[in-house]
Amino acid sequence: MLSDLMINNDFLAYTLANPTQLPAAYDFMLGQHTRVEVLDTGVIVFSPATASKDIVLSCAVHGNETAPIEICNQLISDLLNQRIIAKQRVMFLIGNPAAILNKTRFIDENMNRLFSGAHSKGEGLTHPERHRAKMLEQYVAGFFNANSDRQRIHYDLHTAIRPSKHEKFAIYPYRPGRAFSGEQMMFLADCGVDTILFHHEPTTTFSYYSSEQFKADAFTVELGKVMPFGQNDMSRFAQTHTMLEKLITEPQLTPVEFDPGKVNLYKVSRSINKHFDDFAFSFAGDAENFSAFSQGEVLATEGGQQIMVQHPQEAIVFPNANVPIGQRTVLCLVPAPNESIL
Numbered sequence: 253m254l255s256d257l258m259i260n261n262d263f264l265a266y267t268l269a270n271p272t273q274l275p276a277a278y279d280f281m282l283g284q285h286t287r288v289e290v291l292d293t294g295v296i297v298f299s300p301a302t303a304s305k306d307i308v309l310s311c312a313v314h315g316n317e318t319a320p321i322e323i324c325n326q327l328i329s330d331l332l333n334q335r336i337i338a339k340q341r342v343m344f345l346i347g348n349p350a351a352i353l354n355k356t357r358f359i360d361e362n363m364n365r366l367f368s369g370a371h372s373k374g375e376g377l378t379h380p381e382r383h384r385a386k387m388l389e390q391y392v393a394g395f396f397n398a399n400s401d402r403q404r405i406h407y408d409l410h411t412a413i414r415p416s417k418h419e420k421f422a423i424y425p426y427r428p429g430r431a432f433s434g435e436q437m438m439f440l441a442d443c444g445v446d447t448i449l450f451h452h453e454p455t456t457t458f459s460y461y462s463s464e465q466f467k468a469d470a471f472t473v474e475l476g477k478v479m480p481f482g483q484n485d486m487s488r489f490a491q492t493h494t495m496l497e498k499l500i501t502e503p504q505l506t507p508v509e510f511d512p513g514k515v516n517l518y519k520v521s522r523s524i525n526k527h528f529d530d531f532a533f534s535f536a537g538d539a540e541n542f543s544a545f546s547q548g549e550v551l552a553t554e555g556g557q558q559i560m561v562q563h564p565q566e567a568i569v570f571p572n573a574n575v576p577i578g579q580r581t582v583l584c585l586v587p588a589p590n591e592s593i594l
């Protein structure tokens with residue numbers, strides 16, 4: 253198995269050949285400059301001798317979101333074959349290998365609702381996605397806790413189920429008492445991610461876990477629309493790929509001052525959760541993310557009640573009526589002022 257990885261430098265293939273576990277963790281050196289640790293299936297760390305940032309890049313928390321997997325695998329391969337050399341410490345996580353093989357968002361349960369301990373609540377540590385979420389938390393904790401003096405970054409890379417008026421956007425997890433980082437938002441804008449959603453409450457997502465537990469600059473980053481392997485137009489991800497490569501390989505990035513003209517800012521006005529099986533949206537099934545509706549319009553119905561637009565305008569993102577009772581069906585957004593940005 254080790255020789256397969258070494259010959260092909262194809263970490264994704266190696267991960268998918270061992271979707272539940274590896275025979276053993278192992279490590280090796282790349283030249284004299286980088287220590288590589290393969291900690292588990294889909295978990296690989298590159299550590300140069302010195303660094304100022306500890307960076308987590310995760311993909312496939314949803315198994316069918318293939319473009320982020322391709323971006324990460326290319327970066328891993330370029331590091332392994334030494335086309336590029338890490339100047340920052342970086343951990344790649346391929347979240348849910350079994351769901352990649354299954355070509356589905358998840359197998360038993362949406363893994364991006366299982367972080368910050370949710371994996372062990374309710375029914376407890378039952379199926380493999382709950383175990384994997386717990387393990388991913390432990391890998392992130394071990395990675396960040398190894399250094400206290402470095403900038404911590406976590407980009408959890410996704411693609412959205414439906415098309416979006418803003419093709420690339422990021423969710424900034426709720427962070428009471430902590431200013432939003434203009435520098436981070438400018439980095440994301442340079443990645444082509446020109447739209448930011450400020451979350452309004454704690455969640456059980458992977459990015460919230462890193463943000464809250466380790467004070468990381470953490471985001472869920474949506475890079476486009478879900479496509480099967482082989483159908484991604486990788487030219488649409490070139491800008492993101494280039495910036496992630498720079499982040500990993502440059503000792504220092506020149507900070508860019510926050511420019512509100514470069515980003516669209518929204519804040520989450522509310523998360524509409526499902527309470528009844530008959531929950532149904534009132535808008536067209538093919539409405540794009542960021543479609544806006546006016547006050548008084550009916551967004552959804554359930555249990556004989558209408559759920560109306562509450563602000564002069566609300567835009568919607570991630571509408572999905574097909575979720576278990578209690579989970580989010582849609583996020584509603586209103587424009588955000590650029591306050592609290594440093």
Ligand SMILES: O=C(O)CCC(=O)N[C@@H](CCC(=O)O)C(=O)O
Binds near residue numbers: 364411414455
């Ligand atoms: O397109 C969709 O409906 C879902 C895309 C997706 O997986 N989004 C993430 C967002 C996580 C967050 O709010 O930070 C998710 O739903 O898990």
Ligand SMILES: [Zn+2]
Binds near residue numbers: 313314
């Ligand atoms: Zn996703």
